[in-house]
Amino acid sequence: MSTCTVCHRDLYADELGYQACRPCETRTDMNLRALGGEDGLYARLGSRLAPGSSSGGPSVSGSRTAPLPVRLEPLSLLARGGVVTILQTWLIDWFELLQFRHPRWQGDMQQQCDQVVKALRVNLRWAAEVHPAFAEFALEVGQLRRQCEAQVTGEKRARVIPVACPCGQTLRITLDTAGVRCPGCSEQYGHTEALSLPLAERRAAA
Structure with missing residues (x-):
């Protein structure tokens, strides 16, 4: 293995043989840590269940149908x-x-979240290697963090940028x-190389 399977950059000498470079491993660890804990993103999703609790803007009244008692987006992440x-x-x-014994889950969903986050972080070095x-x-852990952050903070999805390959x-x-x-x-292309590509020209409408 000579390139990182996550960002596709060349691995340094002390990273050879690993599936991921150290920055990608560190980023994944930070994403896991952000999800767990009593102040983590998963715990904070509970405060976003009520309709109108999103910071994306005021709730709109006057609808002919009754609003849902909870917001489905954070509920789907919590459930x-x-x-x-x-x-x-x-x-x-x-x-x-x-070849470990099947993990056993204990407690409520928050406690299970904290347990699985801890276990994944403990074994992250092994996973990044083999x-x-x-x-x-x-990539999935990063996506989970972004989805939770979008519900907790009301931030919009990252803007998609079209760039041109040579x-x-x-x-x-x-x-x-x-x-x-x-x-x-x-x-x-790695992260830096992808962002360095020129913007793709917009095609004229037919």
């Missing part, structure tokens, strides 16, 4: 199948590869893009 379930599924996968799907894991293919990236592969020529 089974959301943040905790996704992280638990990854931990089960890791434990199976490590897990074949570490890039998928890192082969002529248009790539769509954001300021948070860790790396991207051109579907036209298969060239891989």
Whole structure:
């Protein structure tokens, strides 16, 4: 392994043999840490369940239909199948590869969130070294953090920027893009390289 599977930059000598570079491993650890804890993003989602609790703007009255008693976006992240379930599924996968006993979940959803975040962080170095799907894991954890932050802070999704690969293919990236592969020529770009590409020209409407 000579390139990071997450951001696609060349690995340094002390990173060779790993699936991910240290910056990507560190970023993933920070994303996990941001999700857990009593003041973490997962815990703060509970305060965003009431209609109109989003900071994205005032609630609109006058609708002919009664508003939902809760906001579905944060509820879907809080409930089974959301943040905790996704992280638990990854931990089960890791434990199976490590031939560890199946993890057991205890307590309510917040306690389970904290447990799985801790276990993933403890084993993160191992996963960054040998897990074949570490890039998928890192990107999914980053996406979970952004989804939670959008509900907690009301921030809009990152703006998509069209940039041009030298082969002529248009790539769509954001300021948070860790790396991207051109579907036209298969060239891989890391975070810095992708942001350095020229803006793609807008095609005139037919």
